[in-house]
C-alpha cells in the first residue's frame with residue numbers, strides 16, 4: 001500500500017475515534033446516499049481490472065454487513081421517491097448500492113450477496129453490452145494492448161499522426177485514460193483499427209456481460225435495472241440526434257426486455273453538462289446519477305444525483321481487506337469533505353500568495 005493509503009487509513013481511524021464519522025452519519029439521515037460500484041471479482045482478478053473498480057467478494061460482503069447495521073438500504077428509485085414525496089425519512093439514513101456497466105459478476109456475486117442479506121440494489125447496464133454482447137471500447141483496447149503492445153502503439157501512432165512507442169503508453173489505466181481524452185470520432189477510429197488488425201475480440205471470462213434473462217431475474221427479485229446508455233460514450237461529445245438515441249433508445253430497449261418502466265439513468269464516466277442533463281429529462285428519466293460525491297437532499301436536482309465511489313483504494317486496508325473506518329468515511333462523505341477542504345485551503349493559499 002502507498003504511503004498516501006496509510007495516511008488515509010490513519011486519518012479515517014482518528015475521525016472514527018473522535019466521533020466525526022458518527023456525526024456525519026446522523027447528518028446523512030436528512031437525505032439519501034448513493035454508493036457507486038463496478039465489479040466484485042475473485043482476488044486473483046482484481047489486479048487485472050482497471051484500478052480501484054473491483055473489490056473482492058469478501059470485502060463487499062463485509063461492507064454490506066456494515067451497511068445493514070447502520071443504514072436503510074434500498075434501490076435508487078425508491079430512495080429518490082422517499083426524498084421526493086417529503087414527510088419523515090427512515091430513522092436509519094438511506095443508502096443505495098448501485099453497480100455500473102452490467103458485467104456478469106454483478107449477477108453472480110454482487111446481487112447474490114445483497115440477497116443473502118435481504119437487500120436489493122440498482123444495476124445500470126449498457127444495452128449493447130448486455131443485450132448484444134458487444135464489448136466496451138475500453139475492454140477491446142485492453143484486450144488489444146495485452147495481446148500485442150507494439151502493434152497497439154503502431155495503430156495509435158497511425159491514427160494520431162505522431163510516433164507513440166509501446167513503452168510510453170504506461171499502465172492499463174494510463175492507456176485507457178489517454179484514449180478517453182481523445183475526441184469521440186478519433187477514439188472510435190483507434191478502436192476500429194485495433195479490432196481489424198488485432199481482433200476480432202470476444203468477451204473473455206473477465207469481461208462477460210449479464211444477459212437479458214439475468215436482467216429479468218434481477219427485476220423479478222426486486223432489484224432495479226437502470227440505463228447506462230446504448231454504447232457507453234462520453235455523452236457531451238455527441239451531436240443531438242446521437243445523444244437522444246443513447247438516452248431514449250437504451251431506455252426503450254430495457255423496458256421491452258423487462259416489460260416494466262425504466263426510470264433511472266447513469267451518465268457514463270459521470271460526463272454530463274446541461275445539454276446532456278436536458279436530454280435525460282426529455283427521454284423521460286425520473287432521475288440520473290453522476291459521479292460527483294455528496295449527500296442527496298430533497299432539493300437536489302434529480303437528474304444530477306450525487307454518488308460516493310467505494311473504490312478499492314479508498315476503502316481497503318494494506319492487505320486488500322475491509323477497512324471499517326475508511327468504508328464508513330466514504331459512505332458518510334468524509335473523504336469528499338476532506339478533499340473539498342484541502343482544495344479550499346489550496347485556493348486560499350494561492351490567493352494569498354497572489355495578493356502579496
Ligand SMILES: [Zn+2]
Nearest residue numbers: 100101268269
Ligand atoms: Zn460505466
